[in-house]
Amino acid sequence: MASGMAAELRERLREGNRREYGEGYGRLHFPVPAEAARAQERRRDLLEALAERVAFGCDGPKLDCTALAPGCRICAEGGWSCLFISGRCNCRCFYCPTSQEEIGVPATNTVEFRTPADYVAYLERFGFSGASISGGEPLLTPRRTLAFVSAVKRRFGAAMHLWLYTNGTLADAGALAQLRDAGLDEIRFDIGAVGYRLDGLRRAELDPDPIRQFGAEGIGLCRTEHMCFDEKRINVFREMIVSNTDADRLKALRQLKVGVV
Numbered sequence: 001m002a003s004g005m006a007a008e009l010r011e012r013l014r015e016g017n018r019r020e021y022g023e024g025y026g027r028l029h030f031p032v033p034a035e036a037a038r039a040q041e042r043r044r045d046l047l048e049a050l051a052e053r054v055a056f057g058c059d060g061p062k063l064d065c066t067a068l069a070p071g072c073r074i075c076a077e078g079g080w081s082c083l084f085i086s087g088r089c090n091c092r093c094f095y096c097p098t099s100q101e102e103i104g105v106p107a108t109n110t111v112e113f114r115t116p117a118d119y120v121a122y123l124e125r126f127g128f129s130g131a132s133i134s135g136g137e138p139l140l141t142p143r144r145t146l147a148f149v150s151a152v153k154r155r156f157g158a159a160m161h162l163w164l165y166t167n168g169t170l171a172d173a174g175a176l177a178q179l180r181d182a183g184l185d186e187i188r189f190d191i192g193a194v195g196y197r198l199d200g201l202r203r204a205e206l207d208p209d210p211i212r213q214f215g216a217e218g219i220g221l222c223r224t225e226h227m228c229f230d231e232k233r234i235n236v237f238r239e240m241i242v243s244n245t246d247a248d249r250l251k252a253l254r255q256l257k258v259g260v261v
């Protein structure tokens with residue numbers, strides 16, 4: 001009986017994954033129990049080997065020996081709301097859970113926000129200390145994104161840490177300057193969405209105007225990029241990013257000889 005229920009649950013989870021990943025499902029690799037056990041063992045070994053060099057942040061799951069971005073901390077503490085500003089993107093990541101075809105209405109957890117004021121009221125009602133803007137690609141709807149960023153920062157100021165996820169393809173000086181002026185605190189580039197090309201990051205980092213005037217101390221990923229810029233290291237760095245398991249990720253980190261995630 002119990003094993004019948006477990007099989008049923010497993011099938012339901014599989015079906016959920018098939019729906020979520022669509023044609024990308026066939027490319028996912030799920031380990032059989034023996035593989036999973038080997039990976040666990042390897043993970044234990046690697047963690048032991050790294051024990052002296054890293055700190056285990058956020059109650060365990062995040063390895064880091066430098067400061068995590070404030071957004072990461074707030075996320076790990078569960079104090080944050082993620083707003084899906086639209087349902088359209090100009091990239092086609094296999095891991096993206098939705099089709100990214102429809103602009104639609106900004107929403108989170110099926111709650112829709114027709115105006116920035118509605119979202120501000122939602123953040124206030126639930127007492128969040130952080131919010132992020134995701135999508136869809138937020139820079140495909142720049143006016144909408146700016147309206148939400150401005151409204152949130154106008155209402156909460158420094159009491160609300162606000163960050164934005166972008167694939168970087170539209171992150172030019174003008175767009176970044178507008179986000180800065182609207183009060184955005186943090187920006188994250190999903191380089192996985194653009195074949196691990198670093199153009200968006202370079203544009204943001206190298207143009208002194210928008211990024212310096214952001215008051216930014218830098219972009220987290222750029223630091224990693226420069227550390228791993230050497231031809232041999234960049235491939236290991238890519239392996240680390242695309243690794244499916246903690247064990248593979250740790251293996252790449254060991255090769256890079258860093259404890260940064």
Ligand code: SF4
Pocket residue numbers: 089090091092093095096097100135136137166167190193
């Ligand atoms: S960049 Fe983000 S929103 Fe766009 S397809 Fe990739 S995962 Fe989806």
